[in-house]
Structures are given as C-alpha cells and as structure tokens.
Amino acid sequence: MDTMIIDPQVLRSIHRSELRKRILLYLSEIYPSATYLSEIARIVGSDPSNVRGALVGLGNRYNGESSLVYLGLVEEVSNNGFKYYRLTEYGKKVVEYLREYYRYYRKFM
Amino acid sequence: MGEISVLDSNIEHMVRMAILHIIQLGTKHGVFKVISRGATQREVLDSLDIPNKKLLLEFLNTLKAIGIVEERDGRLKLNGFSYRLDVPKNHYEALLPGWVAVLEEIYRMVDYAFITPTHPHVLMDFDKDADFWDIRMNTDFAALYREVIAKTGGIDQGSSVLDLGCGSVSPYEFGKRIGYDGLYVGVDYSPAILEIARARVEGESLPVELKELDLKLLRPVNEYQTTVMSFIFEYLKPEDYRRVLRRALGTLRPGGSLIILEPFRDNFRHIEALEFFERLNKDFKRFPAMSEVASLIADEGFDASIKRLGRSLLKVTLKP
Structure with a gap:
C-alpha cells in the first residue's frame, strides 16, 4: 500500500519503548497468527498487566493513545469470549521499518 | 503514456497541489487578510502573530514569485490571481498516490515551522530525520x-x-x-x-x-x-x-x-510553490x-x- 502513512514520530516512540517493541517483534514472528495476552507476556518476559497496557492502554500508566491497538499496529480479535492479538498489515510494515532503522536510531537518536 | 511522461505529470501535479496549499496557508494564517488592506511588507511581518519571521518572509516572496501578490509603491497587493485546476483523465490515470501522503506531512510541518524552524514536528533534516x-x-x-x-x-x-x-x-x-x-x-x-x-x-x-x-x-x-x-x-x-x-x-x-x-x-511553471515546502530542509x-x-x-x-x-x-x- 503506497498511501499507507508511516509516521516517523510513531516509529521513534516505539523504538524508545522496549516492551512495545518486543511485543511487536513477537507478533511479527508468529504473523499472521494471533495469540492471547498471557502468552505474549510469557514470551516477552513481562507482567500481563504491563502487556495489556502496551496493547490497549491502562489508566494513567500507559496512555491509551499510544497503545499498539489504538495506533492500528495490532488488532484485537474476540473468539468464544477470549481476546486474541494479531499484528495488522500496517503493524507488519512498521516492524520492517523498525528493523531497518534500528542502527540509525541507536546511533542518531 | 511513457514512464518519463508519467514522471513529468507527477511533478507537475506536485506543483499544482503545492499552489493550493500555499493559498490555504495564506488564508489560515491571515496573510491575505492583512495584505488585502494594502499593507507594506514590513507591516505584514509585524502584524501577524507568526514567530518565525524568516519563514514568513519566504512565504511572502513565494506569493510574489507565483504572482498571487505583487508589490506596488512599496505596498503588497493581491493581484486577483486566478488558477485553474483541470482534472483530465489522461493526466490522472498516471498519478501515483505515494507522494501525496508525504507532501501532506510536509504541508503540516509548515504550521510548526512558523513557530520555530527547529520544532520537533519539522522532520526535514537529512540526519535528524x-x-x-x-x-x-x-x-x-x-x-x-x-x-x-x-x-x-x-x-x-x-x-x-x-x-x-x-x-x-x-x-x-x-x-x-x-x-x-x-x-x-x-x-x-x-x-x-x-x-x-x-x-x-x-x-x-x-x-x-x-x-x-x-x-x-x-x-x-x-x-x-x-x-x-x-x-x-x-x-x-x-x-x-x-x-x-x-x-x-x-x-x-x-x-x-x-x-x-x-x-x-x-x-514547471509556479515551481516556487513547491520550493517553499522543500525549503523546510535547511540545505x-x-x-x-x-x-x-x-x-x-x-x-x-x-x-x-x-x-x-x-x-x-x-x-x-x-x-x-
């Protein structure tokens, strides 16, 4: 999609957030599969409430407007009363950019 | 249409879009309103609440270069600029959407650059951005x-x-x-x-x-x-x-x-409109x-x- 807006400010903000970055990289590894919250938390080595905050926002600690679902990078899928999370096409593109810019961000940001 | 013609058509359209955004900026920031009173360039610069006067001056120069504004007897005047934007089929089928999204980002940056050229939302530096x-x-x-x-x-x-x-x-x-x-x-x-x-x-x-x-x-x-x-x-x-x-x-x-x-x-006629936006890059x-x-x-x-x-x-x- 040539008209897909990739906002450098979003990329930079995710680069600075280790947890959000790890979640995206894991969801990218299993793409196009979806997985549930506790599985993501186990893989990225974090507390489920922190992972939930990064995914959908949580009170004051994690701003909902910078959450991965709000930004359109991850989608929440409900099935039989369970919620699953999957990388979107847009999220996939963002992960590609994050990988390509990793060295640049480390050196110049 | 050959690839070189497609390339030219897209550049032509970038210039056309840039002209429209120049007019939008002039309207949004009250520049045309002040000019319509027959103000001098100095008066326009002083009366508008735009901190980055250097960029405002560049904007006025762009308006003059395109022919939207002319300077007569030391006063700026709107000269009844008329611009026709045609939408011919043979032109539009060659247009590529990707550059539109990028230029939209650059148009937006001007509002922040009017505050200060180093505003964090201005992303035009080759190294920093x-x-x-x-x-x-x-x-x-x-x-x-x-x-x-x-x-x-x-x-x-x-x-x-x-x-x-x-x-x-x-x-x-x-x-x-x-x-x-x-x-x-x-x-x-x-x-x-x-x-x-x-x-x-x-x-x-x-x-x-x-x-x-x-x-x-x-x-x-x-x-x-x-x-x-x-x-x-x-x-x-x-x-x-x-x-x-x-x-x-x-x-x-x-x-x-x-x-x-x-x-x-x-x-490319009126290319000064596109140059105004590209000039957000200091080089x-x-x-x-x-x-x-x-x-x-x-x-x-x-x-x-x-x-x-x-x-x-x-x-x-x-x-x-």
Missing part, C-alpha cells in the same frame, strides 16, 4: 524515477554505477539490479541516511560501496559506465554547478552517461533550470551529446 527521508524515498514515485534512471542510463546486470547523492533506498535497489558482477558506488553527505542504506544493503550482501562525502569535494578517480545525479542540484548553490558537473562528467568512461533528474524550474537552495545545466555542460568542452528527455531528465553521453 533520516527516517522521514527514507520513507519519502520508498514511495511509488521514487520507485518510478529509479526505474526511469535505470532504463535511461542502461543500468543492468554487470553495470558500474556512481550515484551522487544516493540516499537510503537507491543503493539497495540499484545494487539488486546490477547483481554481483557489477559495481555500485553511492555517495551522500548524510551519515544518517547512509546508515539506513548500509543496514539494507548488508542484509542482502549486495556489491555496494557507500561513501560519506560532500559532492563539492568529489575527485574523479575511477571511471563508471553511468553516473547518476537525482534531486541533487537543488541542494547546491548555482555557483557550484559548474565544478560539480565537471567532476561528475570526469567520472565517466568513454561512451558513459550522466543522468540528471530534477524538477527543472524552466519546465535546500532552489531547483535548477534545465537550460542552465545544459549550457554549463556544453561550456565545459566535453565531447558529449546532451539529450533532453521530457521536462525533468537530462542524459549526457560521452563520445566513445
């Missing part, structure tokens, strides 16, 4: 101009290419095209842009060499089949054109070609004229043919 430039160089429009350059310059399997002002995407794209028996040397003065280019090229182990260098300091050592200069003159002072051209031509082997791609100012000077570049090449006395291809492409071929 190399990610934005990389995204810009990844659009369908950029893919098209690389394709046009490759075809015009005969860049293919086994070619040797020198790319002056290579950016972060061309090294990978041209590197793939020339393959392992060719050579691609990319030169750019932005270390950040080269860092992104390197990450991409190393991932594929392509036969690409990247060098950080200011073009004005270029010294021809090796000879190449094709030398590329795309969107690079706009960052050079006109007084440096001759020296850079001489050295660029000096990098060619007999029979080799120099490909120059630019939105040449003598071929931007102005788009060159095709006639001045062609005549400088002719003056240099190289035994070469100069071919004008469409409105944005020059091909200079040394005699074998």
